[in-house]
Amino acid sequence: MKSILENIVALRGVHYACIYQSGEVLASTFPNSNEEGISNAAQAVEQIFSALEAIGQAHNEVYLTMGEMLLISYLFDDEYLVMLLTDSKINFPLIHMGVKSASVKIKTISSEQAQTTQPIPQPIEKASPPEVITPEIQKILPQEVPAPVAISLAVRAVMDSFEELLIDYLGPAAVFVFEDGVDLWRKKYMPTEETLINLAEILALELNPGDERNDFMAKAKGYL
Numbered sequence: 001m002k003s004i005l006e007n008i009v010a011l012r013g014v015h016y017a018c019i020y021q022s023g024e025v026l027a028s029t030f031p032n033s034n035e036e037g038i039s040n041a042a043q044a045v046e047q048i049f050s051a052l053e054a055i056g057q058a059h060n061e062v063y064l065t066m067g068e069m070l071l072i073s074y075l076f077d078d079e080y081l082v083m084l085l086t087d088s089k090i091n092f093p094l095i096h097m098g099v100k101s102a103s104v105k106i107k108t109i110s111s112e113q114a115q116t117t118q119p120i121p122q123p124i125e126k127a128s129p130p131e132v133i134t135p136e137i138q139k140i141l142p143q144e145v146p147a148p149v150a151i152s153l154a155v156r157a158v159m160d161s162f163e164e165l166l167i168d169y170l171g172p173a174a175v176f177v178f179e180d181g182v183d184l185w186r187k188k189y190m191p192t193e194e195t196l197i198n199l200a201e202i203l204a205l206e207l208n209p210g211d212e213r214n215d216f217m218a219k220a221k222g223y224l
Contacts, residue, residue, distance in 0.1 A: 001027035001109055004102045008082075011098050013090035015069075018042070019106055020081040026106075030085075042081055045073040061096075063151050076103040092153050151191045158196050161223045166203055169216060177206050196224055 005017040009029050018028035020042035030038050045062055052059050064071040065088065072084045072095070082099050151159075159182070166174040181203045189195040200220035207213045 001106060002029070004105050004109075005029050008084065008098055008102055011091075011095055013087040014084050014095065015087075016085040018083050020083065021079060038083070041071070042073075042083060045081060045083065049075055059152065061152060063156075074099050074103070076100075077107065080106055082106075092156070096153065152193075155191055155193055155196065158193070158223045159199070162196075162200060162203060162220060165216065165219055165223075166206075169207055169212065178203065181206070193224075197221070200224075 001019055005019065005027055006029065008014060008017045016028075016030045018030055018038055019026040020039070023039075023043070025035065025039055025042065028035070028038060048062050049059070060075040062073040062075075064073075068088050070084075070086045070088050070090070072086055074082045074084075074096070076082070080103060082103065084095070084099070086095070163174065163178045166178050170177055181199065185191070185195070185199040185202055189198050197220075200217060204213045204216050204220070207216050
């Protein structure tokens with residue numbers, strides 16, 4: 001499986017990758033010293049997926065923004081978790097396609113290994129949900145970690161368009177206004193396509209009332 005991960009890491013912007021299943025890291029390109037931290041991070045991401053499922057949000061991707069880095073997690077077949085440490089600016093569709101292709105090989109190898117082994121069933125003990133931000137995660141990603149949210153590629157693309165649009169009105173300062181607006185939006189709403197209009201309204205409040213604000217909202221709605 002490590003050769004599969006090496007192909008993923010070869011994609012531009014990807015630094016490390018690992019495969020996680022049923023409480024076990026099956027393969028990893030992360031430094032060996034971070035094995036425990038990777039396992040804890042994967043358990044935390046599993047809890048995020050479980051929480052999203054509990055509220056009817058069928059996401060299979062989670063992005064944790066870490067300053068200039070991203071911890072991206074993909075869930076396949078409700079069973080396999082592929083985690084990547086990447087740059088913040090990457091080709092998301094290309095990365096997703098590469099991981100999706102690799103997931104087919106991962107499932108095939110895992111099935112073959114299962115047929116050659118007969119593990120002794122062990123009682124399953126339900127563990128308490130781990131903290132999403134742990135010292136172990138910080139060892140892997142030393143940057144300051146904000147609260148994790150699940151954002152789909154489609155939502156992220158519209159968010160990027162909003163930011164570029166805001167720059168047309170406010171110049172370089174728009175970057176900071178946008179970050180503050182997104183923080184407020186995440187606190188009040190789930191980051192979905194349906195609530196993107198609310199993000200646009202929050203950002204518009206930073207513009208002059210009247211024509212400027214109305215013009216911004218009209219253009220923002222064009223991305224929805």
